[in-house]
Amino acid sequence: MTAETTGTYTPTDRTTPTRLRERVSYDREAVHAVLDEAVLCHVAFVADGLPVVLPQLHVRVGESLYLHGSTGARAMRGSRDDGLDVCVTVTLLDGLVLARSAFHHSANYRCVVAHGRAHLVTDPAEKDEALRHLVDAIVPGRSDHVRGPDRRELAATALLRLDLEEVSYKHRAGPPGDDAEDLDLPWWAGVLPVRGAVPDAPVPAPDLAPGIAVPDHVRGWRRG
């Protein structure tokens, strides 16, 4: 949490691409923006020598990424001792890139990949604070409109922390890159922008007590 929030992450072998290097950067602000905009991430780990990847909710607090979700009892047990090697990837799809040639079809996106060893959060105070941040990451302002976790609930919540050290940011933006000899083909080319996590009208719980209006933090929710 005291780490710098500007500057760049230091590239490593794993975060240095072998192709399309121009799409990669290590800029902390770009990484933070993607992590903060996305509602969920995909967390990969190795179980019995084989890969597993599962979606989880996450929140970034400074240079720590907290992960919340079921990784299975086995993975959580593994993380209890020395930690669990993970790769956390967050992808935001920004557009469909439609070229004249099938070959140059692509997607516009922003993607963060973070490698490292995640550790189970055991300190109740850290867990309590991280969970508050998590609720506010998903719905800003929400943590002031809920009953906070009691001791039993805190104990029942498994949270992993990954410190952001080996991280890369990859993105594609802009129009299709057709070959010069294809530019006169009669096909439409361009980008169809898409947005993720677009809210519809809130649906009150069937057992909501009468007289409770949809609060501003729900009504005004938006991403990106």
Next chain:
Amino acid sequence: MTAETTGTYTPTDRTTPTRLRERVSYDREAVHAVLDEAVLCHVAFVADGLPVVLPQLHVRVGESLYLHGSTGARAMRGSRDDGLDVCVTVTLLDGLVLARSAFHHSANYRCVVAHGRAHLVTDPAEKDEALRHLVDAIVPGRSDHVRGPDRRELAATALLRLDLEEVSYKHRAGPPGDDAEDLDLPWWAGVLPVRGAVPDAPVPAPDLAPGIAVPDHVRGWRRG
């Protein structure tokens, strides 16, 4: 491609959850619907004993899943011989579940996890057909409005195929599950539905020849 499209996948140890079993099924139709609605998937593999997960475009053709995207030269080399052990996960976020208690906050989602060994597609005819399906999976009808790949482009395209055998479907839907003693708290509870991949107005390529209108397959694009 001749495999059945109804019925269920056979559960295995890996696809049997240790908790929240009621959220899991093996229904082929539910799996297919998620794979077909999502624009991208997350593909995990093991490199030097450590997990890596990257986003890729995909298309399902019958009971085969074709993956298209950079997995890095190393992973692709591995897949050239005996194949590459992968876990492919597709997650569609459907809503934010806002409970009276922080503890019962959750997300509504549909998620498919497929395990298996992916193989590099080497047969040019299979690759050609799969790429056509891929273009049409991303934008239905598009493959009739592009220049198809030539031999050089086909050779330059790396495509992995994963046969769908060890697959599970997990989802959450519906209102928050607050504890009975929290129902009278003064906090709003309910679901904020969200939709992914919502299109904005198409952006023509800057070098688009004059007089080419946005075609129906672009103007009418939608998911879910």
